[in-house]
Amino acid sequence: MRACSIIGVVLAGGLALASSSGADADSERLVISVGADALPAARLAMAGDAGFEVLAADDEVAVLSVDEAAIDALSEAMHAQHGRCGGFMVHDSLEEALAPAVVRPADGPPIDYRLDRPQVVRSVLPAIEAPQLLATIERLSGMKNRYYRSASGAEASIWLRDRWRSFTTRTDVTVELVDHGYAQRSVILTIPGTTRPDEVVVIGGHLDSIAPGGSNSQAPGADDDASGIATLTEVARVLLARDVRPARTLQFIAYAAEEVGLRGSLSIARDYRKRGVRVVGVLQLDMTNYQGSDRDIWLIDDHTDPAQNAFLGRLIDAYVGATWGTDRCGYACSDHAAWHRHGFPASMPFEARFRNHNRAIHTHNDTLERSDKNVSHAVKFAKLAAAFAIELTRAELGPSPAVAPPPPTPGAATGPAVWLAIAVAVLAFVASLAFALAFGRARVRRGGVAP
Numbered sequence: 320m321r322a323c324s325i326i327g328v329v330l331a332g333g334l335a336l337a338s339s340s341g342a343d344a345d346s347e348r349l350v351i352s353v354g355a356d357a358l359p360a361a362r363l364a365m366a367g368d369a370g371f372e373v374l375a376a377d378d379e380v381a382v383l384s385v386d387e388a389a390i391d392a393l394s395e396a397m398h399a400q401h402g403r404c405g406g407f408m409v410h411d412s413l414e415e416a417l418a419p420a421v422v423r424p425a426d427g428p429p430i431d432y433r434l435d436r437p438q439v440v441r442s443v444l445p446a447i448e449a450p451q452l453l454a455t456i457e458r459l460s461g462m463k464n465r466y467y468r469s470a471s472g473a474e475a476s477i478w479l480r481d482r483w484r485s486f487t488t489r490t491d492v493t494v495e496l497v498d499h500g501y502a503q504r505s506v507i508l509t510i511p512g513t514t515r516p517d518e519v520v521v522i523g524g525h526l527d528s529i530a531p532g533g534s535n536s537q538a539p540g541a542d543d544d545a546s547g548i549a550t551l552t553e554v555a556r557v558l559l560a561r562d563v564r565p566a567r568t569l570q571f572i573a574y575a576a577e578e579v580g581l582r583g584s585l586s587i588a589r590d591y592r593k594r595g596v597r598v599v600g601v602l603q604l605d606m607t608n609y610q611g612s613d614r615d616i617w618l619i620d621d622h623t624d625p626a627q628n629a630f631l632g633r634l635i636d637a638y639v640g641a642t643w644g645t646d647r648c649g650y651a652c653s654d655h656a657a658w659h660r661h662g663f664p665a666s667m668p669f670e671a672r673f674r675n676h677n678r679a680i681h682t683h684n685d686t687l688e689r690s691d692k693n694v695s696h697a698v699k700f701a702k703l704a705a706a707f708a709i710e711l712t713r714a715e716l717g718p719s720p721a722v723a724p725p726p727p728t729p730g731a732a733t734g735p736a737v738w739l740a741i742a743v744a745v746l747a748f749v750a751s752l753a754f755a756l757a758f759g760r761a762r763v764r765r766g767g768v769a770p
């Protein structure tokens with residue numbers, strides 16, 4: 320059974336209030352919100368926190384002041400007592416915790432979800448390589464953990480930044496770290512848009528992993544969420560290799576600290592809203608490599624945007640050729656909820672029905688062996704994410720696809736030039752044979768004998 324976070328739906332994320340008496344010197348006080356049904360369990364679990372306080376509560380949600388150092392204990396107690404998972408969000412302030420759930424940014428023109436880039440999508444999808452996905456999952460899950468406060472969690476950010484930087488020599492493409500005030504940093508790769516650079520499409524997943532034991536834990540997080548990071552990494556690689564030029568700006572984001580209250584994504588989404596960044600669509604890839612149900616891809620329909628979800632269904636039918644359905648988490652289960660809360664259209668295609676999800680997550684058993692060693696499930700999500708990126712950014716193929724067309728498969732794709740060469744060779748052979756025979760007979764008829 321996986322360990323879980325606090326029960327119930329909840330709100331947004333953020334930083335410290337006053338420092339806590341008697342708390343770990345390194346820790347800070349957080350404003351969090353939990354489902355109101357989880358309040359008694361939260362009280363019990365936080366009995367040792369002298370500063371624990373219920374700042375506000377109604378029938379649905381309770382806003383609490385808690386010691387950051389107690390979050391893991393609280394999470395485990397909630398799981399033990401309720402036997403189900405929920406989410407919680409870490410807020411910037413009490414005011415933000417109490418703000419309405421979705422603050423729509425200033426209305427822009429409606430988003431056009433037409434599918435009219437088939438030639439670009441079909442040129443890119445064959446470049447997706449399962450071994451590349453596999454290598455990323457193996458590399459990330461080979462780290463001790465990617466906990467947001469650990470040294471290896473910090474190293475994961477650096478490793479990913481360098482990996483993403485290796486995909487291109489283009490100077491207009493940037494890969495940067497975002498500092499949130501703890502060890503792990505989020506990573507953002509930006510391909511600037513050619514004609515609509517102020518409109519942004521985001522594809523993301525979370526870089527952190529978690530298991531009992533925090534910084535000292537063995538938390539491979541192969542499915543949750545090395546699989547999502549590997550999926551978006553492969554999409555970034557192929558788009559850059561094929562020199563795809565998005566009209567809208569395209570960003571790939573590996574969020575820090577999702578497992579402890581969507582902290583990285585909330586901080587980025589809040590910042591984008593405050594700066595008025597026009598985010599036209601967000602795709603969250605969290606757990607893509609465990610086929611737990613009868614259909615392939617499940618579109619999560621809570622804390623997401625219905626119109627964009629419908630667009631994803633059409634993309635799957637047109638380009639992925641996978642089966643799909645809709646389902647829900649029932650709470651703010653991943654980073655899509657942070658974007659949704661800040662008013663941006665977000666979607667989360669998921670690996671299974673919620674009730675069939677990979678039970679090894681949040682334990683030391685979340686390994687590649689327990690998900691899909693062939694990564695064939697994750698490949699479907701990579702195709703979907705590439706199609707999403709190309710269609711929603713209205714991308715074109717650039718002048719110099721750096722990747723040569725794939726070599727012909729032996730015995731299969733024999734091109735017309737090869738057939739022509741074979742035909743010419745056969746004809747030449749037949750002609751020379753006929754000539755030799757005719758010439759030989761003539762010599763015999765004339766009574767000549769070869770020397």
Ligand code: BES
Nearest residue numbers: 323324404405406407578580605652676
């Ligand atoms: N990947 C999970 C979310 C998830 C788990 C979705 C199982 C669907 C099925 C995510 O990393 C996670 O663990 N989220 C937390 C909530 C978060 C707000 C701390 C959870 O589910 O407890």
Ligand code: ZN
Nearest residue numbers: 543578680681
């Ligand atoms: Zn998780």
